[in-house]
Structures are given as structure tokens and as C-alpha cells.
Amino acid sequence: MKLTILNILKGGLVATFLFCSYLGFSQDQPTQINNNAITWMSWDEMVKAQETERKKVFLDVYTDWCGWCKKMDASTFLDPNIAAVMNSGFYAVKLDAEMKETLEFNGYTFTNPNPGSKRSTHQFAVSLLDGQLSYPSFVILDENFTRQHIIKGFQQVEPLLGTLLFFKTNEFVRYNQYLEKQEQIRKAQQEAAAAFQNN
Numbered sequence: 207m208k209l210t211i212l213n214i215l216k217g218g219l220v221a222t223f224l225f226c227s228y229l230g231f232s233q234d235q236p237t238q239i240n241n242n243a244i245t246w247m248s249w250d251e252m253v254k255a256q257e258t259e260r261k262k263v264f265l266d267v268y269t270d271w272c273g274w275c276k277k278m279d280a281s282t283f284l285d286p287n288i289a290a291v292m293n294s295g296f297y298a299v300k301l302d303a304e305m306k307e308t309l310e311f312n313g314y315t316f317t318n319p320n321p322g323s324k325r326s327t328h329q330f331a332v333s334l335l336d337g338q339l340s341y342p343s344f345v346i347l348d349e350n351f352t353r354q355h356i357i358k359g360f361q362q363v364e365p366l367l368g369t370l371l372f373f374k375t376n377e378f379v380r381y382n383q384y385l386e387k388q389e390q391i392r393k394a395q396q397e398a399a400a401a402f403q404n405n
Contacts, residue, residue: 244289244298249309252297256349262373263347264296267303267331272341274360285363288370295374296346303331303341312351346373 247255252263266283268275282288292298306321309330316333320326327339334345335356344357346369354373357366371377 242286242289244283244292246298246300249299249301249311252299253311255297260349262296262349262354263299263345263351264292264370265299265301265334265345265347267301267334267341267343267345269303269325269341271325275342277360278342282361282363282366285367287367288363291367291370291374295370301331301334303327303339 246266255261266275266278268278304318304326305328306318309316309328311330316328316330318326318328332339334353335343338358340358342358342360344361345353346355346357348354355369357369361369
């Protein structure tokens with residue numbers, strides 16, 4: 207019981223910290239963007255925009271028949287804090303996982319193998335999600351189009367806001383560096399222990 211309560215308290219503290227960090231960050235960052243709504247664009251529009259200004263990319267991989275996708279549009283994506291962070295730190299792209307159009311990117315051509323049939327998944331969506339198709343899914347790419355994170359399922363405002371801030375502020379880079387350092391330490395300890403046992 208104590209462990210459960212402790213985990214709840216920790217979760218609440220993390221959410222509070224992220225939200226307070228956001229409030230402080232947003233007050234320090236003037237923006238020219240209309241933050242009342244997310245500025246959604248197509249994949250091609252985003253690629254073109256990257257030529258002028260490099261940003262991270264938030265991909266909303268959806269389908270027309272997905273009820274939770276529609277719920278995201280009608281709730282979480284309408285939150286002004288989500289819109290403010292999204293517009294200032296990301297290009298927000300709507301990507302229909304069952305689109306019929308051919309998409310060319312980075313020397314590859316992606317198609318829908320059965321564009322005339324119902325619920326045929328586009329190759330680009332399959333590639334983005336590593337074939338693990340569920341909707342909605344959200345993919346975060348860095349400025350070089352390297353996939354950094356996949357988020358699956360409906361998201362409430364506060365968890366999504368924390369995730370967006372984690373990537374927008376490049377905290378994920380520092381976190382990855384920390385994990386790499388911990389892995390190096392673990393390997394060094396294992397090698398030292400193996401060497402001690404062999405002596």
C-alpha cells in the first residue's frame with residue numbers, strides 16, 4: 207500500500223514539475239504564432255517548411271474510422287497549452303494511415319498496396335510504426351527526420367504536454383546521454399567483476 211501511494215505521489219510531483227516548468231518556459235518565450243489552435247499541415251507541406259526553418263515533427267497517425275482519433279481532435283488537441291507548445295516547437299502533421307496517395311521521401315517511394323480496398327494501410331504508416339498498427343499513434347521526429355518516440359493511444363492533456371516539453375526542450379538528448387553513461391558504468395562494473403573472479 208505504501209509503495210502504491212508513493213508511486214502516485216511521485217507521479218503527481220513529476221506532472222506538477224513539468225507543468226510548472228512549462229508555465230515558466232512559456233512566459234519567457236514570446237511567440238509570433240497563433241497559439242489558440244494547432245497549425246496542422248500535410249507531410250509535403252512540412253518537408254517544404256523544413257527548408258526555411260528546422261523544427262521537430264509531431265505526426266498524428268490516424269484513420270477516418272478511428273473514434274479515439276476523433277476524440278483527440280475534439281479534446282486534447284483543442285487545449286491551448288498543447289497548441290502553444292506544438293506550434294512553437296514542432297511541425298504538426300496529420301497523416302492518414304490509409305491514404306491512397308503515393309508519398310516520396312528520402313529516395314524511397316511509399317504506396318498503399320491496395321488503394322481500392324477498405325482499411326488498406328499505407329506503407330509509410332507501417333514503416334513509421336514498425337508494423338505495430340494502432341490508432342491513434344503519434345510519432346516524434348527530430349529536425350533530421352530521425353524517429354525519437356512513438357506514443358500509442360488516446361492521450362490526456364497533461365501527459366502529452368509533458369512529453370512534448372521533454373522533446374521540445376531537448377531534455378531527451380540529455381536523458382539519452384545519461385542512459386548511455388549508466389550503460390558504460392554497468393559494463394565497466396561487469397568487466398571488473400569478471401576480472402576479479404578470474405584472479
